[in-house]
Amino acid sequence: MTSSDDEDWREEVEYAVGTIRVGTDLQFEIRQMEELSLAGSLSMLSEMRETTSEISGQRIWPGSYLLAEYVHANPDIVTGKRVLELGAGTGLVSLVARLAGATSAIATDGDLDVVTDILAWNVQNNAATNATLGSIDTTSLWWGDASSNEAFRDRFGSNPFDVIVAGDVLYKGELVPLLLSTVLKWMHTAHGTFFLCHIPRADVSHEVLQHELLAHGFSFEVVLDHAAIGTQDAARLPTDCAIDDVIKAKVYRIIHTNATT
Template identity: 30%
Template sequence: MKTISRHFFGDSEKTAFSISIVENMKEDYGLFVWPCSIVLAEYVWQHKLRFSGNNVVELGAGTCLPGLVAAKVGSNVTLTDDASRLEVLENMRGVCELNNLKCEVLGLTWGVWDASIFSLQPKIILGADVLYDARAFDALFATVTFLLQSNPGSVFITTYHNRSGHHLIEFLMVKWGLKCVKLLDGFSLLPSDKAARLSGNIQLAEIMLNHEQIEETSSSGAR
């Protein structure tokens, strides 16, 4: 069953806006809004000056609420999801039209190095609840690392539930030469009315390349 949910941002008539999302509660996981998306979208709104004018890529975008908020505040946005999930990609295009926002929609399968990934030049990479399947973690981190290495100074901002397993995430960050530069309680970011409607233990992390580790690895290899 398809429904349309509305998500509001801002607290004054001059700055407030809403994003409408088409959801299908009985279909693909990528066709409804997860709590992590709400937290990440709120973070984008609260840091709108940081996002305005920058290239943003959302990985595993699904209903793409964070990416749409980024577009609304002035980012150049590319929304991506698995290239095989045609219904999700089509829904993303429809939601962009519904909100009168111009975003690129791209099929991007984690760990697959086709022409699409080489065209991306993000300053900020977004991912809401993309750390839910341990089997896909390596492919995700490989994709994130490639984008960070290809775009110096870029950052990956992700929200995730503690069910993801902190130890595995920390291990993979070390493996791929990444480091967490900011870690926040997701609920601390939310207005009380939004927080009251959500549950769980959600973290927000900003992840960048660990240049010290890369330099150490390079030095060791040169000996």
């Protein structure tokens, strides 16, 4: 990729605030990057695959939206729990988790610009208009980076989380071990649960993910498979949630093999 390729998609970027509905009763005003042209999208995806740049969190990806829907439909998975979101981007899943009854939520992303310009804005704006939302902390957390994890621990302490959530965050193979090592570091070993909505991208198929989960000492079950999504459900999806992506999505419930539950 050349520097001119970088400039092409960045020169297109514009941000807008739009209404995102989750379920039939929740709606949020979400700031995110507007859809790029085909050339711009290809340029951005190429950079995501080929560099260590963390630039994916500037919009709601389909798997993030689908995970938010799953949490909303199954509030018991977060009620009374401390929740950590990895690769939060816009923070939609954390917003839903907090309204579903999580006692606390921390939304993290590896891109500091995303944290300040998008994630924090969405949390603060929606909290200001919804008195029942409560507080959500936002911060940077770079998977696999010791100094980033240390800064996170200094701010929030070292207590593990009851629930970790992540949606559509694995778009290249090298991210899988980094994500799973971060989950191992921050999830409660005995009773923690990791909910991941995965859509195969690049070389990260469901089979690759499942192999890595087992290799890292996790057990898992697929709790939702979108392959048979109904017409009514599909009609409620945001316009930028491509149905071809949605039908490939699976929501995983992941626990450590030493878990007591």
